[in-house]
Amino acid sequence: MSAALALRDVGLTYATRRGEIQALADVDLSIAPGEFVALLGPSGCGKSTVLKLAAGLLAASSGQIELAGKGVAGPSPETGVVFQKPNLLPWKTVLDNVLLPARTLGLERRPAVERAMQLLELVGLAAFANDYPFELSGGMQQRVGIARMLLHDPDLLLMDEPFAALDALSRELLTLELQRIWSQQRKSVLFITHSIQEAVFLADRVLVMSPRPGRIIDELPIALPRPRTLGTLADPEFTALCHHLRRHFTHE
Structure with missing residues (x-):
């Protein structure tokens, strides 16, 4: 079975007023069907660039990118994307925001509405379907973004620091x-x-990127049992895994 996502020897160089900058170099990664992979790295290392390449929003300067064995030539209905901010349209209701991809992808209205309501139920927001974004908390808005991402039932979810803008408690929840x-x-x-x-906490496997030009420098399987709970945060194995990863970002 083909990998859900595969990047092979991917590089990206872009032009600036100061000349060319190499953002990524020889990036190799793959995600198996159903696998949850986290990509960790310092600011400016190219993590978000990797995601945009996978989403078909950027073209690589070198290397190969495949979704389920097929080359990426642009945005694909096989992917769903969530960014740091949900970017909801303030004049549309929660339900209509979830339905935004339906027209672009040519989905029939009635089945799309039914699925949107199922997804709002899944993220705990069915009762807020007719509310507007300004009536929701930041965490609730991000849940709307997740529901919208899932509307067309993509095989691969690409999530770019979706909880970064939230307070600590909302992020944990x-x-x-x-x-x-x-x-x-x-x-x-x-x-x-x-x-x-x-x-x-979330991943089956964690990949670590180096400073720019970004490349994968470590791969750590996470064998903690699921479902993971808040009690997992105090598990000695969890602490040891975090310590292993932290050594990439400290000078101990």
Whole structure:
């Protein structure tokens, strides 16, 4: 079976007023069907660039990118994307925001509405379907973004630090919520984060990137049993895994 996502020897160089900058060099990664992979690295290392390449929003300067064995030539209906901010349209209701991809992808209205309501139920927001974004908390808005990402039932979810803008408590709760949703949907996930704890808690495998030009410098399988709970954060094995990853970002 083909990998849900595969990057082989991928590089990206872009032009600036100061000349060419190499953002990525020889990036190799793969995600198996149903696997949750977290990508960890320092600011500016190219994590978000990797995600944009996978989403078909950028073209690589070198190397090969494949979704389920097929080359990426642009945005694909096989992927769903969530960024740091949900970018909801303030004049549309929660339901209509979830339905935004339906017209672009040519989905029939009635089945799309039914699925949107099912997804709002999944993320705990069915009662807020007719509310507007300004009436929701930041965490609730991000749940709407997750529901919108899932509307067209993509095989691969690309998540670019989706909880970074939230307060610590909301972030913790949404991390648990995302684990629950993933356990039910079993999608392949590439999850970008700066948080070591978040990466270890959520992922089946954590990849670490070097400073620019970004490349994969470590791969750590996470064998912690699921479902993981807040009690997992105090597990000695969890602590040891976090310590292993932290050594990439400290000078101990």
